[in-house]
Amino acid sequence: MKIPFVDLKAQYNSIKTEIDTAISNVIGETAFIGGKYVENFEKNFAALYGIKHCISVANGTDSLFIIMKMLGIGTGDEVITVANSWISSSETISQTGAVPVFIDIDPDYYSISENLIEKAINSKTKAIMPVHLQGQVCEMDVIMAIAKKHNLYVIEDCAQSHFSEYKGKRAGTMGIAASFSFYPGKNLGAYGDAGCILTNDDDLAVKVKMYARHGALKKHQHQIEGVNSRLDGIQAAILDTKLPFILNWTEQRIKNAALYYQYLSDVKDIVLPKVRHDSKHTYHLFVIRSSKRNELAAFLKENDIETAVHYPVALPNMKAYEYLGFKNTDFPIASKYQDEILSIPMYPELTEEQIKYVASKIKEFYDN
Numbered sequence: 001m002k003i004p005f006v007d008l009k010a011q012y013n014s015i016k017t018e019i020d021t022a023i024s025n026v027i028g029e030t031a032f033i034g035g036k037y038v039e040n041f042e043k044n045f046a047a048l049y050g051i052k053h054c055i056s057v058a059n060g061t062d063s064l065f066i067i068m069k070m071l072g073i074g075t076g077d078e079v080i081t082v083a084n085s086w087i088s089s090s091e092t093i094s095q096t097g098a099v100p101v102f103i104d105i106d107p108d109y110y111s112i113s114e115n116l117i118e119k120a121i122n123s124k125t126k127a128i129m130p131v132h133l134q135g136q137v138c139e140m141d142v143i144m145a146i147a148k149k150h151n152l153y154v155i156e157d158c159a160q161s162h163f164s165e166y167k168g169k170r171a172g173t174m175g176i177a178a179s180f181s182f183y184p185g186k187n188l189g190a191y192g193d194a195g196c197i198l199t200n201d202d203d204l205a206v207k208v209k210m211y212a213r214h215g216a217l218k219k220h221q222h223q224i225e226g227v228n229s230r231l232d233g234i235q236a237a238i239l240d241t242k243l244p245f246i247l248n249w250t251e252q253r254i255k256n257a258a259l260y261y262q263y264l265s266d267v268k269d270i271v272l273p274k275v276r277h278d279s280k281h282t283y284h285l286f287v288i289r290s291s292k293r294n295e296l297a298a299f300l301k302e303n304d305i306e307t308a309v310h311y312p313v314a315l316p317n318m319k320a321y322e323y324l325g326f327k328n329t330d331f332p333i334a335s336k337y338q339d340e341i342l343s344i345p346m347y348p349e350l351t352e353e354q355i356k357y358v359a360s361k362i363k364e365f366y367d368n
């Protein structure tokens with residue numbers, strides 16, 4: 001049995017007629033940039049979240065950068081984020097002119113360790129960017145309280161946490177603004193690059209929209225210099241077509257995770273993901289830990305099971321951040337876990353038979 005890490009084709013096949021119709025409508029109306037498909041998606045995504053403004057952008061990296069830029073973050077400032085994430089989280093901080101300040105990860109939940117945040121705050125700190133990694137929301141009560149005490153913005157990176165929840169609140173509804181990616185493999189994925197910003201702040205909403213559209217809300221009326229970061233009509237129509245299905249797909253991921261917990265419960269040599277109390281993990285990734293990670297991944301590959309590592313090098317340990325002069329011991333948990341974490345196949349369309357097969361091969365590896 002061949003089990004890919006993600007199977008985007010399976011989802012496409014399940015809604016092929018709807019998607020093909022949506023794409024051909026956009027082409028028929030030549031609504032390539034802006035127009036009703038983009039507006040509809042923005043309206044529907046905001047409504048689904050109960051948030052006032054959704055501003056679509058070209059990808060989930062731009063959304064982070066544009067939020068920070070329009071909050072006035074720049075040279076001389078610091079923004080706190082997590083040591084294990086995709087580089088977008090930190091490179092966008094640098095793009096504003098600010099310096100990324102990394103915090104080690106929590107040993108149980110793999111996201112920013114909220115207990116280490118406060119001692120990283122100084123007079124230059126302007127914001128905290130929690131990344132709700134793998135589909136699990138960070139400890140937001142604590143993070144929001146620290147931010148309030150020190151008068152800092154909280155910018156939520158929700159690229160991996162569409163419809164995840166924490167104490168009844170969705171990821172992306174707690175900070176000043178949230179950044180979403182709709183990269184094809186994300187829980188809500190377009191068929192190319194796409195992203196958006198969610199915010200309830202009217203003033204910020206106007207600013208980010210203007211900045212993303214060359215600094216103009218009306219054609220030729222450039223109030224400032226901005227950037228060109230737009231969602232195109234085809235991607236918007238695809239995303240809008242997927243919206244009626246997304247909550248079911250999210251539940252299906254949770255069901256699939258439950259099957260992994262069931263079939264892997266007796267494998268003592270691996271650590272299964274832990275879910276925070278009173279929260280909803282949406283399993284963008286199902287990350288296990290093993291001291292024999294590379295051998296296990298190789299064995300699974302021999303058995304036609306694809307896996308991945310998110311991420312093999314923690315951000316502060318990357319060449320790109322060599323200039324900050326960190327040692328691996330500065331981020332002991334992230335540096336240790338980068339060699340232990342393994343993402344096993346996870347998507348809504350995964351069948352119980354496939355999950356059983358993956359679990360049986362993991363067991364077989366440890367039995368030998």
Ligand SMILES: *Cc1c(COP(=O)(O)O)cnc(C)c1O
Pocket residue numbers: 059060061062085086088089131157159160180181182183193194195
């Ligand atoms: C995917 C991702 C992004 C960036 O999204 P793109 O749409 O690929 O630019 C940002 N942060 C995290 C944590 C991500 O996983």
